[in-house]
Amino acid sequence: MNSAVAEIIYGLSFYACAGLAIFSALWVAFLSRQNPVRGALWLVVCFISVAGIYVLLKAPFLAMVQILVYAGAVMVLFVMIIMLLDLGKMEPGARGQAGIRFLGVIIGLLIMGILGITLAQAWKVGWKGFGEAEIGGSEKIGEVLFTKYLLPFEVLSLLLLVAVISAIYLARRWEEKK
């Protein structure tokens, strides 16, 4: 296969993954207010398309972890909690809050504008395209993780332990003492 065809295939798969990610993110953010389960399912679609983006960026290990941890574990947790909570429909909000929400949207658009300006500045840099260096691979990432980044790795394992204990403690059912 010559390089022009490969480039076109790469571009098409990038636009497919990116479009799907943005479309499903819009569903999660704005269109699933009535039904959180719908938001959870669209979030799975978003995570899988982000995994596709990681594959395009030559990070197959991260793509695998993304599907295992995010699309698997985290989403199961979300769906379980939605099941446990037994939510009814959201009641309409109090009238006095409308102004604050409007303010929130304005501030959000302002931050979006700042991000856009930053992006426009970054556009002038003159990107030179991706190099050909092979960097992905679980072997390489494990090598770096267990030598240069050993301390953060161990601290993170402690963080996981703390998170497990605190989640169990918080979600406990508190019985009244007699």
Next chain:
Amino acid sequence: MRIGAEHFLILSVVLFSIGMLGVLVNRNLILILMNIELMLNAGNILLVSFARYLGDISGQVYAFLVMVVAACEVAVGLAIILALFRNKDTVDVERINILKW
């Protein structure tokens, strides 16, 4: 159709903005947590694309660490939401105002 780092940058910024507006607009605590996950993913895309652009694997390691932190955050956050629902019978952020005077 040459795809470079700038395309991944735009994707990351767009996803981050969508997640941020979702956090500001939604009132359901579970949906707010989902949108925070969206923002973390956007940050991860940025880290991985710069790892590829600079040919340095550190970005991927950071993305991996961010994923672990995100998983912890979801576990603790959902436990808090569960405890809150048991006490207040709602996950609407406008009705949870026990810290306000």
